[in-house]
Amino acid sequence: MDLNNAFWGEFFGTMVLITLGNGVVAGALLSRSKAQNAGWISITAGWGLAVFAGVAVAIALGDKDAHLNPAVTVASVMMTGDSSRLLTYIPAQLLGAFVGAVLVWMHYKPHWGATEDAGAKLACFCTSAAIRTSWWNFFSEALATFVLILVSTALFSRRIAPGGLAPGLGPLLLGGLVWAIGLSLGGSTGYAINPARDFSPRLAHSILPIPGKKSSEWDYAWVPVFGPVIGAAIAATFIRLFHVV
Numbered sequence: 221m222d223l224n225n226a227f228w229g230e231f232f233g234t235m236v237l238i239t240l241g242n243g244v245v246a247g248a249l250l251s252r253s254k255a256q257n258a259g260w261i262s263i264t265a266g267w268g269l270a271v272f273a274g275v276a277v278a279i280a281l282g283d284k285d286a287h288l289n290p291a292v293t294v295a296s297v298m299m300t301g302d303s304s305r306l307l308t309y310i311p312a313q314l315l316g317a318f319v320g321a322v323l324v325w326m327h328y329k330p331h332w333g334a335t336e337d338a339g340a341k342l343a344c345f346c347t348s349a350a351i352r353t354s355w356w357n358f359f360s361e362a363l364a365t366f367v368l369i370l371v372s373t374a375l376f377s378r379r380i381a382p383g384g385l386a387p388g389l390g391p392l393l394l395g396g397l398v399w400a401i402g403l404s405l406g407g408s409t410g411y412a413i414n415p416a417r418d419f420s421p422r423l424a425h426s427i428l429p430i431p432g433k434k435s436s437e438w439d440y441a442w443v444p445v446f447g448p449v450i451g452a453a454i455a456a457t458f459i460r461l462f463h464v465v
Contacts, residue, residue, distance in 0.1 A: 230288060230313050232278065233279075234274060235320040237270050237271060239270075240273055241271075241320075242320065242421060245343060276391045279391070288414070289413070289415075290309070290448075293313070314416050328344070335432075342434055347412045358446070362448070412444030
């Protein structure tokens, strides 16, 4: 069985992304964790490093694109016209994110029962708004994803690196970008900026036997799914219009 292809790259890359990303949230929020109360800087740094790690794994498995994010895939399709990626990448991303969330649940298994705050348990899986105003929350997710697509495209632009980036530098730059987005734009909604990152772990939360858990808040779930997709689509249009390549 050949695991060196785009499907498995997207699957394992996204699995690593969620395992490390949701893992840092669980470490900071769950009771009796040694990292409890580590704070927002720790969480955003952890997510940035999770992106770096996930992208590196995906590329090492033969996935040259390493999207790990349906919104990135949608933007790529709009910019390249290659719609075949939709049927390969997005299912792999959704499955990988689900498995990653289950691994975080297993890793912190003794801590779920020790934690009384049901909201903190939910936050270890998916995002929610600091102040619930759905359309402004939608705007926040769209804007953060617009920045993600625009800046990541600019980083790989021939005008910045005419001969191409140095080997291995791309994953590091993407991790730094996600850290910057988290620090600057993440405080309002928790910056999903990735439908797979939110939907699949939210589904895992709803299914897994977590003691004392609350509702998975499916009434809010459309925001971190459609906000990033719309933001990515707008960014792709902007990039094509202004030739940011």
